[in-house]
Amino acid sequence: MSEQELSTGAGLNEIEQMDKEYVFGTWSYQKEVSPTEVVDADGVRFTTADGDEYIDFSSQLMCSNLGHSANEVADAVTEQLRRAAYVAPSYTTENRARLGKKLAEVTPGSLSKTFFSTSGTEAVEAAIKIARFYTGKQKIISRYRSYHGATYGSISVTGDPRRLKAEPGIPGTIKAPDPYAYGSTLDPMESVEYIDEMLELEGDTVAAVLVEPIVGSNGILVPPEEYLPRLKEITHNHDALLICDEVMSGFGRTGEWFGCDVFDVEPDIMTMAKGLTGAYQPLGATTVTSEIAEYFEENMLCHGHTYAGHPAAVAAGLAAIETYEEENLIERASEVGEYLGKRINDLVEKHPSVGEARGVGLFHGIELTKHPEKRVPFGEREDKISTGSTVVDEVSATAAEHGAYVANMINTLIIAPPLTITEEEIDEAITAIDAGLEISDAAMEH
Ligand SMILES: Cc1ncc(COP(=O)(O)O)c(C=O)c1O
Secondary structure, three states, X not given: OOHHHHHHOOOOOHHHHHHHHHOOOOOOOHHHOOOOOEEEEEOOEEEEOOOOEEEEOOHHHHOOOOOOOOHHHHHHHHHHHHHOOOOOOOOOOHHHHHHHHHHHHHOOOOEEEEEEEOOHHHHHHXXXXXXXXXXXXXXXXXXXXXXXXXXXXXXXXXXXXXHHHHOOOOOOEEEEOOOOOOOOOOOHXXXXXHHHHHHHHOOOOXXXXXXXXXXXXXXXXXXXXOHHHHHHHHHHHOOOEEEEEOOOOOOOOOOOOOHHHHOOOOOOEEEEOHHHOOOOOOOEEEEEEHHHHHHHHHOOOOOOOOOOOOHHHHHHHHHHHHHHHHOOHHHHHHHHHHHHHHHHHHHHHHXXXXXXXXXXXXXXXXXXXXXXXXXXXXXXHHHHHOOOOOHHHXXXXXXXXXXXXXXXXXXXXXXXXXXXXXXXXXXHHHHHHHHHHHHHHHOOOO
């Protein structure tokens, strides 16, 4: 798309033009916003106004875990809306109570009591406040390659470059290195010991360490098996809490209910959204251990929203979890995920511009490089907040021309299809990515 097209919106239909004129695009220089109208979505596919059909290989924003035809979830929402569209949070609904109980069952260990909100970022805001109230301490350690949301607390604990435009942010946030063997100078297990030293040097002032058990939008970083257990040990040795942000890695994405289940670790606080309803409604959840829950019997939980536990949203959450269970989608993600992993390995072997592929279940990243030995990236961290497109964007665009929507972040293609995807549909999308990777192969340094 030319610069001229970018600024005038040429090539957009009437609805897309109207949208561009009246609605802000997120995380964008507005001149570059070019919305595509989606008119239909079914199974793992969606269709745009000009009739093009795409396999949704990233579940939109890694959230449509149930695909686009979970009618039982849609029915549960409409049924609740007709019965009672809204009640204040001091009332309850059957769906809210049952969803709270269900989350206590599917989350690990003694995680048992939930605060409901409407998004991932709100789930993280609640986690930060709860950790501060409970420990009486202020600081939160999080990591550089992380995304925890756009509102002020969450963007302050976010490490990725989008934070920089919002700084200085809230006080008391500190960043730690990441378990990123491919791109960091520190070995992943050295990085966790570094956090131990940080906790030591901060004295007894850290309320919590907040991590995505498997980093999502910052590149699908899968830590070694021992990393998360060691991190929990370290945090508890320093009387700090471990918060696992499962907004992206939760609800079957990894082939387990939650990312922390891959490592058999029970956090003190867990945040959820996205797959919690399969994106059929906006819903966030912050679940805490019974010990933390008990603290708030005699201490005020000084937090709330008008839409905390919105009846339609919790109806979607309960119906979504029942669907994961009834259709065995968590186990399915693990099985189909093995096939996906094999097909991604085929791409690694064929394309020299693939630096590394990482992943588990139906949660994979393909990191690109201009130069495999020197590991020079095509996309830099600053690109995330600059104008223009990168070679990685062109790879995604070419995959789209071949029929697959694949999100990317900085230097990595993010592969996270609905858990309902079949092997044949995986093959189709892999063929489209194969075509996209010809672009990065051709752009390599020699
Ligand atoms: C790990 C993680 N936490 C929090 C968020 C924020 O969620 P939301 O966009 O629903 O506010 C995201 C969004 O991508 C995420 O990936």
